[in-house]
Structure formats: structure tokens, C-alpha cells
Amino acid sequence: MVRLIDENGLRIDGRRPDQLRPIKMEAGVLEKSDGSAYIEVGGTRIYAAVFGPREVHPKHLELPDRAVLNCRYHMASFSVDERKPLGMTRREIELSKVLREALETVVFLEEFPRMMIDVFVEVVQADGGTRTAGITAASLALADAGIPMADMVAATAVGKVDGVIVLDINEAEDKYGQADMPVAMAPRLGSIVLLQLNGMMTTEEIEKGLDMAGNAIKHIQQLQIEALRRRYHIEAGGEEV
Amino acid sequence: MSYTAIGERGYAAKITRNRIYELLREGRRIDGREPLEYRRITVKTGVVEKADGSAIVSLGSTKILTGVKVEVGSPYPDRPNEGVFTVNAELLPLASKSFEAGPPDERAVELSRVVDRCLRESHAIDLESLAIVKGEKVYMIYIDCYVLDYDGNYFDTSVLSAVAALMSGSLPKYRVADGKVEKVEGERIPIPLKTIPVSVTIGLIKDMLLVDPIPIEENVVDTSIIAGYTSDSVVAALQKNTPGFMPVDLLKKALEIGKLKSQELRGKLLESLGHALEKQ
Numbered sequence: 001m002v003r004l005i006d007e008n009g010l011r012i013d014g015r016r017p018d019q020l021r022p023i024k025m026e027a028g029v030l031e032k033s034d035g036s037a038y039i040e041v042g043g044t045r046i047y048a049a050v051f052g053p054r055e056v057h058p059k060h061l062e063l064p065d066r067a068v069l070n071c072r073y074h075m076a077s078f079s080v081d082e083r084k085p086l087g088m089t090r091r092e093i094e095l096s097k098v099l100r101e102a103l104e105t106v107v108f109l110e111e112f113p114r115m116m117i118d119v120f121v122e123v124v125q126a127d128g129g130t131r132t133a134g135i136t137a138a139s140l141a142l143a144d145a146g147i148p149m150a151d152m153v154a155a156t157a158v159g160k161v162d163g164v165i166v167l168d169i170n171e172a173e174d175k176y177g178q179a180d181m182p183v184a185m186a187p188r189l190g191s192i193v194l195l196q197l198n199g200m201m202t203t204e205e206i207e208k209g210l211d212m213a214g215n216a217i218k219h220i221q222q223l224q225i226e227a228l229r230r231r232y233h234i235e236a237g238g239e240e241v
Numbered sequence: 242m243s244y245t246a247i248g249e250r251g252y253a254a255k256i257t258r259n260r261i262y263e264l265l266r267e268g269r270r271i272d273g274r275e276p277l278e279y280r281r282i283t284v285k286t287g288v289v290e291k292a293d294g295s296a297i298v299s300l301g302s303t304k305i306l307t308g309v310k311v312e313v314g315s316p317y318p319d320r321p322n323e324g325v326f327t328v329n330a331e332l333l334p335l336a337s338k339s340f341e342a343g344p345p346d347e348r349a350v351e352l353s354r355v356v357d358r359c360l361r362e363s364h365a366i367d368l369e370s371l372a373i374v375k376g377e378k379v380y381m382i383y384i385d386c387y388v389l390d391y392d393g394n395y396f397d398t399s400v401l402s403a404v405a406a407l408m409s410g411s412l413p414k415y416r417v418a419d420g421k422v423e424k425v426e427g428e429r430i431p432i433p434l435k436t437i438p439v440s441v442t443i444g445l446i447k448d449m450l451l452v453d454p455i456p457i458e459e460n461v462v463d464t465s466i467i468a469g470y471t472s473d474s475v476v477a478a479l480q481k482n483t484p485g486f487m488p489v490d491l492l493k494k495a496l497e498i499g500k501l502k503s504q505e506l507r508g509k510l511l512e513s514l515g516h517a518l519e520k521q
Contacts, residue, residue: 065251090350090353090354091354093347093350094347094350094351094354096347097347097350097351098480098481098482100484101481101482101483101484101485102484104484105464105484105485105486179362181479186486189486190488190489191486191487191488191489192481192486192487192488192489192492193481193484193485193486193487194481195466195479195480195481195487195492196479196480196481197362197476197477197478197479197480198358198362198478199362199477200362200363200471200475200476200477201475201476202474202475202476203476203493203496203497203500206476206479206493206496207493210489210492210493214489
């Protein structure tokens with residue numbers, strides 16, 4: 001049995017229970033897309049790109065009253081310890097769906113009837129928390145593409161390891177821990193847009209985890225805003241982003 | 242997915258949504274139920290003799306058939322002393338106008354994975370007792386859910402159906418003789434279960450919550466969530482399965498409602514299952 005919390009209450013990578021891993025973000029990293037972003041959360045590394053609003057393809061999928069939002073979450077074959085087979089796994093199909101639904105919630109799709117917005121998330125290295133880092137990068141890429149949104153979605157996962165509720169679980173904690181709960185929120189609206197749970201938690205533990213995640217997500221959104229400021233050279237404290 | 246009925250989009254949907262919301266405020270539903278009332282559960286077991294366990298569970302007129310098949314195979318290298326199970330779910334084209342033949346679409350993949358999550362994360366099946374020869378031969382349990390008739394809430398119905406099939410099913414007995422695994426003809430053992438997972442689907446319209454939505458409600462809710470509970474009322478699985486905002490305080494309320502409803506649902510399942518097993 002792997003011990004995940006030491007006698008000082010610190011985690012396997014030396015973090016406190018409520019501490020995030022180091023996060024790096026950059027907007028506008030890919031030339032040909034309409035908006036893009038790169039994120040690192042611990043060892044997790046992800047690119048996200050947005051195309052559109054553009055014409056719907058295939059045409060019969062277009063909607064008269066709003067844009068269609070597509071999302072593809074995909075992991076590179078070499079992103080995990082054991083080579084992932086090419087093509088979409090069932091996990092990737094499910095995550096593409098929940099990511100799309102989370103983003104659909106904030107994007108003003110009704111502003112672009114009969115159009116399509118494509119969001120691509122490519123995980124190049126997975127070290128836990130890929131769906132949450134992926135959605136954080138995707139909404140940064142949407143902002144970079146100038147697509148109007150009610151809020152910029154940010155995300156992290158909380159988990160339970162050795163009976164302790166911890167923030168931003170890494171790969172080892174996901175594998176050997178008791179629970180993994182990814183949460184994405186629209187922080188300024190105080191609402192959840194993505195929520196899943198794998199593993200056992202009482203309702204009280206879930207409430208504690210949500211509060212922990214809520215605070216962290218506010219901080220992650222600040223990092224997104226800073227990344228946009230760096231990209232567009234707006235002085236901090238200057239114009240509203 | 243491509244099929245859209247009148248009332249599912251645009252102004253017709255808005256009118257339906259307002260009506261459903263007004264009714265909820267009065268403590269009522271469009272089909273006459275109360276906001277937190279489930280439809281009637283019926284359970285029939287042993288419906289497919291060639292399966293090692295089978296059940297048809299209905300929730301109102303949603304009807305889902307689950308069959309269990311058991312084989313002997315090799316364990317996963319990282320879990321050498323445990324049996325294996327897999328869950329698959331299919332939205333059959335005979336069940337609804339909105340389901341199409343062909344490879345599973347994202348809804349079917351999500352359904353399979355959520356049912357799997359409810360069973361796996363609650364440790365419902367005692368995998369350690371499914372090893373026949375440790376590290377070499379284990380039971381492999383295939384749980385396949387088929388949606389036969391779709392009138393909303395395929396998540397909760399599938400979990401109930403899978404649990405009913407497992408509880409009414411059994412495993413062929415094997416013995417090890419001269420290093421070989423051989424079947425003991427005519428003898429069977431129950432499928433070992435440690436808890437009875439039940440999921441509760443909760444929809445949200447503005448500030449009102451409802452459980453067990455029918456399609457007309459599924460089309461107009463702001464968002465919805467599926468919560469899987471163990472027999473001890475611990476949450477083992479969650480899935481927000483629709484776009485939309487879920488305010489944190491309403492989620493907390495939903496999880497408390499889910500806890501009570503899961504206990505009620507489990508009680509009803511066990512009662513119906515008892516009657517079904519008498520007839521089987």
C-alpha cells in the first residue's frame with residue numbers, strides 16, 4: 001500500500017492538502033488557429049486551439065438559433081506510461097462530451113446562429129488532472145479567439161487520499177487514492193459547469209472539497225487573466241479584460 | 242441526436258419550460274407526480290435463461306434489459322488476485338425515435354461509463370472473491386444493458402437493472418484438479434456483492450429540483466446530475482450530464498435529496514426483486 005500523506009500531513013510531492021501544483025499558462029501559442037493556449041499543471045502539459053465561428057460542416061448540423069460547439073479531448077499516444085492506442089477511447093469520447101457541455105454553458109452561442117466553433121484539446125503529457133487543465137486551457141483559447149463568454153471557466157480536481165481531502169490531485173494520488181472529483185466552475189457566477197466523481201466521499205466531504213475547489217478556481221482564473229494580459233500587452237490594473 | 246420533436250427547441254421549449262417550472266412551484270409535475278417522486282419500479286428477473294443473470298427493470302415506461310455473462314479468463318497484471326467486470330450499455334434503435342443504429346454514440350458511451358462508475362467505485366462486486374487461481378484464472382463478468390423502451394432517465398434505470406441482474410444471477414462453480422480448472426456441473430454460486438449501489442438523477446430548473454425526469458423535462462432542465470450512492474449513503478459516483486450552470490448551494494441540496502431518494506429506491510428495488518425472485 002502506498003502511503004500518500006506523511007507524518008507531517010504533507011503529500012507525496014511535498015504539498016499541503018490545499019496546495020496547487022505549479023501552473024504555467026500562455027495564450028496565443030499556435031499560429032494558424034483563431035485562438036490557442038498552452039498549460040502546464042505539474043507534469044501535465046496540454047495545448048488547446050479554437051477555430052471559428054466558421055461555417056458549419058457538415059451543413060445539415062447547423063442550428064437556426066445558435067452556433068454549434070464541438071469539442072475534442074484527445075491524448076497523444078506517448079502522453080501516458082503505457083502507449084495509448086491511436087484513435088478515440090471511450091474515456092476520450094466521454095470527456096469530450098463533458099468538456100463541450102461545460103464550455104457550451106458559458107459561450108454566447110446565440111450570437112452566432114448557423115455557425116460552428118471547434119475546440120481541440122491535445123494532452124501531450126498526462127500527470128493527473130488532464131480534463132481540468134484541458135478545460136482551463138480551452139477557455140483561455142476561446143478568450144484568445146475573442147469569443148464572447150459569460151465567464152472564463154477554470155477547473156481543478158479535489159480528491160481524497162488517506163482519508164484527507166486534498167486539492168489538485170496528481171497521477172499517483174489518482175491511482176492510489178480513494179476519490180477523484182474534477183470540478184470546473186464559472187467562478188464569477190459561483191456556478192459549477194463540470195462535475196464528476198470517481199470514488200467514495202460523504203456529502204460533507206464533497207461540500208468541503210467544493211469549497212476548496214472554489215477558492216483554487218478563483219486563483220486559476222487570475223492566472224488565465226494574467227496570461228491574456230501578457231498576450232495583449234495590457235498593463236495590470238489597466239483596462240478591463 | 243438529430244431528431245427534434247415539436248416543443249424541444251425555440252419558443253415552444255420556453256413555454257414548456259415555464260409551465261414545468263410553474264407546476265414545480267406548486268409542488269406538481271407535468272405527469273401528475275410530485276417534484277421528488279419516482280415513477281413506479283417493476284422488476285422481472287430470469288428473463289433470459291442463457292444468461293448467467295438477467296433482469297428487465299422498468300421505471301414508468303422506461304424499460305431496460307440487463308444480461309450478465311460469465312467467463313473464466315486471466316486477471317489484469319496489476320490486479321492479479323481480482324476478478325474482472327465490464328459494463329456496456331446500448332441505446333437500441335427500437336427504444337426511441339432519437340436513437341440510431343450503429344456504433345455507440347457519446348450518450349451510450351457516457352451511460353456505459355456512468356453505470357460502470359456506480360458499480361466499480363462503490364466496490365459493489367467483491368472482486369477479490371472472484372479469483373479461482375490467484376494470478377492465473379479469475380471470473381470475468383460482462384454486464385450488458387440494453388435500453389428497450391425509452392421514456393427518460395436511462396441512468397437510474399440502468400443501474401437498477403444491472404443490480405437486479407447481478408443479484409438474481411449466479412456464477413458457475415469451478416474446482417481446481419491436477420492444476421487444471423474444471424467446471425462443476427450443476428452447481429452454481431451467487432455473485433458476491435458488498436453493497437447495493439443506486440443512482441439518483443436530479444434535474445434543476447431555476448431554483449427548483451426534481452428527480453427521475455421524463456424526456457419533456459430532460460429537454461428543458463437547466464442542468465442535471467447523476468449521483469451514485471452505496472448502501473451506507475456514501476457518494477461513489479457523480480456525473481453532471483447536461484450543459485448549464487449548477488449553483489454550489491443547489492448542488493449541496495441535491496446531494497442531500499439524492500441520499501434520501503437512494504435509500505427509498507433501494508428499498509423499493511429489494512422489495513420488487515424479492516417478489517420477482519419468488520416467481521423466477
